[in-house]
Amino acid sequence: MFESADAVLLARFQFAFTVAFHIIFPSFSIGLASFLAVLEGLWLITKRDVYLRLFKYWVRIFAVAFGMGVVSGVVMAYQIGTNWGVFADRAGPIIGPLMGYEVLSAFFLEAGFLGVMLFGLNRVGKGLHFFSTLMVAIGTLGSAFWILSVNSWMQTPAGYEMNEVGQFVAADWAAVIFNPSFPYRLVHMVLAAYITTALVVGAVGAWHLLRGNREEPIRIMFSMAMWMLTIVVPMQLYAGDAHGRNTLEYQPAKIAAIEGHYESYPDGHAPLILLGWPSNEAGETLYSIEVPLLGSLILTHDLTSPLQGLDAFPREDWPPTTIVFFTFRAMVGLGVLMLGLGLFSLYKRIRHKLYDSTWLHRYAVIMGPAGFAAVLCGWVTTEVGRQPFTVYNLLRTADSASPLDAPAVGASLLAFIIVYFFIFGAGTLYILRLMRGTPASSEEAPISEGPTRTAGFTQIQAPEHSRRPEAGD
Amino acid sequence: MEPNTTLTIFWAAVIGFAIIMYVVLDGFDLGVGILFTVVHEDEHRGVMMNSVAPVWDGNETWLVMGGGGLLATFPLAYSVLFPAIYAPLIAMLLGLAFRGVSFEYRWRATKGRFIWNAGFAGGSLLAAFCQGLALGTVLQGVEIANREYAGGWWDWLTPFSILTGLSVVSGYILLGSTWLILKTEGALQERAFGIAKVAGVVTLGFIVAVSIWTPFLGDTYFARWYSWPNILYVSPVPILVVIVAALFWRALLARQERAPFLLALVLFVITYAGLAVSMYPYIAPPTLTIFDAAAPSSSQIFLLYGAPVLLVILLCYTGYSYWVFRGKVTAKSGYH
Numbered sequence: 001m002f003e004s005a006d007a008v009l010l011a012r013f014q015f016a017f018t019v020a021f022h023i024i025f026p027s028f029s030i031g032l033a034s035f036l037a038v039l040e041g042l043w044l045i046t047k048r049d050v051y052l053r054l055f056k057y058w059v060r061i062f063a064v065a066f067g068m069g070v071v072s073g074v075v076m077a078y079q080i081g082t083n084w085g086v087f088a089d090r091a092g093p094i095i096g097p098l099m100g101y102e103v104l105s106a107f108f109l110e111a112g113f114l115g116v117m118l119f120g121l122n123r124v125g126k127g128l129h130f131f132s133t134l135m136v137a138i139g140t141l142g143s144a145f146w147i148l149s150v151n152s153w154m155q156t157p158a159g160y161e162m163n164e165v166g167q168f169v170a171a172d173w174a175a176v177i178f179n180p181s182f183p184y185r186l187v188h189m190v191l192a193a194y195i196t197t198a199l200v201v202g203a204v205g206a207w208h209l210l211r212g213n214r215e216e217p218i219r220i221m222f223s224m225a226m227w228m229l230t231i232v233v234p235m236q237l238y239a240g241d242a243h244g245r246n247t248l249e250y251q252p253a254k255i256a257a258i259e260g261h262y263e264s265y266p267d268g269h270a271p272l273i274l275l276g277w278p279s280n281e282a283g284e285t286l287y288s289i290e291v292p293l294l295g296s297l298i299l300t301h302d303l304t305s306p307l308q309g310l311d312a313f314p315r316e317d318w319p320p321t322t323i324v325f326f327t328f329r330a331m332v333g334l335g336v337l338m339l340g341l342g343l344f345s346l347y348k349r350i351r352h353k354l355y356d357s358t359w360l361h362r363y364a365v366i367m368g369p370a371g372f373a374a375v376l377c378g379w380v381t382t383e384v385g386r387q388p389f390t391v392y393n394l395l396r397t398a399d400s401a402s403p404l405d406a407p408a409v410g411a412s413l414l415a416f417i418i419v420y421f422f423i424f425g426a427g428t429l430y431i432l433r434l435m436r437g438t439p440a441s442s443e444e445a446p447i448s449e450g451p452t453r454t455a456g457f458t459q460i461q462a463p464e465h466s467r468r469p470e471a472g473d
Numbered sequence: 474m475e476p477n478t479t480l481t482i483f484w485a486a487v488i489g490f491a492i493i494m495y496v497v498l499d500g501f502d503l504g505v506g507i508l509f510t511v512v513h514e515d516e517h518r519g520v521m522m523n524s525v526a527p528v529w530d531g532n533e534t535w536l537v538m539g540g541g542g543l544l545a546t547f548p549l550a551y552s553v554l555f556p557a558i559y560a561p562l563i564a565m566l567l568g569l570a571f572r573g574v575s576f577e578y579r580w581r582a583t584k585g586r587f588i589w590n591a592g593f594a595g596g597s598l599l600a601a602f603c604q605g606l607a608l609g610t611v612l613q614g615v616e617i618a619n620r621e622y623a624g625g626w627w628d629w630l631t632p633f634s635i636l637t638g639l640s641v642v643s644g645y646i647l648l649g650s651t652w653l654i655l656k657t658e659g660a661l662q663e664r665a666f667g668i669a670k671v672a673g674v675v676t677l678g679f680i681v682a683v684s685i686w687t688p689f690l691g692d693t694y695f696a697r698w699y700s701w702p703n704i705l706y707v708s709p710v711p712i713l714v715v716i717v718a719a720l721f722w723r724a725l726l727a728r729q730e731r732a733p734f735l736l737a738l739v740l741f742v743i744t745y746a747g748l749a750v751s752m753y754p755y756i757a758p759p760t761l762t763i764f765d766a767a768a769p770s771s772s773q774i775f776l777l778y779g780a781p782v783l784l785v786i787l788l789c790y791t792g793y794s795y796w797v798f799r800g801k802v803t804a805k806s807g808y809h
Contacts, residue, residue, distance in 0.1 A: 067573060097768075
């Protein structure tokens with residue numbers, strides 16, 4: 001099996017598959033960790049039980065999602081070495097230390113305080129417990145900081161020089177870390193994580209509202225999620241636009257591919273291609289539906305600045321245009337729908353109908369997974385758009401791989417696919433089950449309880465002896 | 474930009490420290506997982522899992538640190554070693570994935586609990602065995618040409634690597650069972666005492682077998698262990714192993730609760746030191762030394778700004794987290 005396959009292509013599939021699965025969990029856990037810190041903070045300040053109930057409800061979901069994030073993340077730390085050895089050797093002196101700092105400053109922080117956060121409320125007291133929750137939240141953000149710095153450096157390398165064995169060596173670490181695309185990517189991704197989480201929280205709240213549950217915790221979670229969307233989605237559109245303009249400056253070929261522009265527009269006046277079928281073989285976007293002038297307005301914010309098309313770049317440097325063209329449009333489309341949800345909820349809120357609008361709640365339920373889809377589309381756009389390079393314009397993907405053997409890569413890819421679908425499928429099922437429950441009052445919902453035993457969802461009660469022990473009682 | 478010799482040795486020591494931290498910490502929680510194969514009572518399994526649930530994630534972070542740290546400080550070693558241990562490494566990662574999610578899933582499943590019991594046991598066993606295979610593969614030597622791995626895809630599968638694989642499994646069972654002696658009471662602790670006795674004897678047997686075999690893998694190993702006056706410098710290693718083994722046996726017979734675990738840890742550290750003695754200065758024997766593989770000095774120095782301080786801090790809060798969850802774990806009442 002796999003003897004005739006292209007080993008590098010299989011290795012790319014393997015990396016794409018494992019990293020795509022992985023990014024789903026941080027997108028959720030970054031946002032959820034911050035949400036949990038806010039909930040616990042509100043509980044400590046207002047002393048209102050409802051916030052503790054919400055905290056205990058979401059922390060269990062967090063625990064399952066975080067577990068999946070950890071195990072899929074460990075894989076990433078080794079994947080670069082198994083399949084991308086040449087890249088690891090050459091770029092390791094730059095990206096290695098950044099990832100080292102990620103482990104030391106973020107992963108250990110999360111892991112060290114996660115146990116206390118999940119199991120320790122009654123063992124350490126409220127203050128220290130809140131501190132632990134904060135550390136977990138800060139850890140998730142710190143991790144995003146470093147890994148996005150690594151990724152951004154691969155997109156827009158800076159602050160490096162080459163040594164005699166062909167390794168990238170840092171000449172200026174500040175320039176390496178704060179490379180040109182990093183601030184934009186960081187903001188874009190962290191906002192995406194917050195929006196993704198708000199969409200999930202909102203969908204859960206809306207689903208319970210649709211089922212006729214109007215208890216206070218349900219209303220609060222729905223309201224908080226909708227506020228988040230109303231405020232953060234417009235910020236994200238602004239951040240996304242800025243990120244796009246940054247990409248235009250540093251990776252113009254990627255933008256040309258996203259836009260489906262094969263021709264350059266030396267005097268501006270570029271159209272916006274809404275839809276079509278970009279074809280690298282044909283060298284043009286087939287069946288295109290265009291809006292005149294709008295392309296220039298969006299990209300350069302004026303009509304006359306010159307715009308490069310793919311014809312300005314050597315053919316062997318073109319990214320796979322068709323993929324990024326469509327994933328980008330899917331991401332933007334989802335973003336518009338998110339904006340719509342935020343505005344719709346604001347309208348209903350002003351009219352005091354936030355908890356009564358069936359259409360709003362249906363809309364919110366449907367949008368529950370939209371954040372994950374948008375995050376995946378966005379990452380596919382930026383990563384596929386970086387091709388055919390691993391380090392942009394400096395190291396080709398084809399030259400980055402280990403000496404690979406197609407059967408070995410293929411077999412491991414197959415193993416990853418089977419195992420991932422099984423364990424993450426099960427995890428998704430368990431998370432959905434937890435979401436089907438409702439936030440119990442705090443006396444009946446110990447923080448580290450085993451199987452859910454919440455009101456209205458009793459069929460999965462566990463026998464007494466098999467419950468996870470409660471902290472401190 | 475050339476690597477700095479002192480810093481190279483320093484970073485090799487840090488990576489070595491991360492690896493031994495990983496081995497002993499995840500070692501005991503993998504060992505607890507492996508023991509699911511012989512402990513079948515649901516109540517006991519719940520206690521066993523809970524004894525490691527708050528700390529397993531931190532323990533496994535040392536593995537990420539080992540991988541990430543190797544990339545940062547010895548990128549060439551990272552890029553040639555991992556293709557050499559490709560299959561066991563991927564199998565280990567999948568095993569770890571299975572057992573890692575089992576911690577949460579086991580409590581969430583209704584009818585499917587048996588899957589996650591099996592996943593926890595099987596994943597832990599697979600991960601432990603693969604780590605041993607990887608150790609054996611590196612010890613027996615890795616072929617390198619032009620800064621790339623040049624060996625075959627099945628080089629990792631040899632009688633020696635199988636021996637090291639089984640050794641690690643046995644060692645982790647020893648750590649896991651002594652951890653359970655420390656953290657549990659009653660019938661489960663009784664079982665753990667029994668298992669620890671067997672695991673202690675078997676592990677000692679494996680240590681002897683690997684120690685006798687290793688010097689015959691290569692001339693450098695042989696010279697290091699059996700030539701005069703080297704034999705004087707390295708002789709404390711086997712002597713210490715004998716002393717610790719004797720103390721361990723006495724502690725088990727005296728039914729002490731803490732000493733067996735601590736002595737098992739010491740045994741691991743000593744044998745690990747023995748391995749380090751064999752390998753130094755090679756990071757990928759028989760050709761690649763830490764000095765060949767070291768990252769340029771700019772990377773070494775950049776890490777020096779933050780890593781030592783962060784390491785000390787994280788050791789403090791890791792210790793704190795263990796302290797929070799100190800004491801016995803029981804099924805009914807949780808942590809006391």
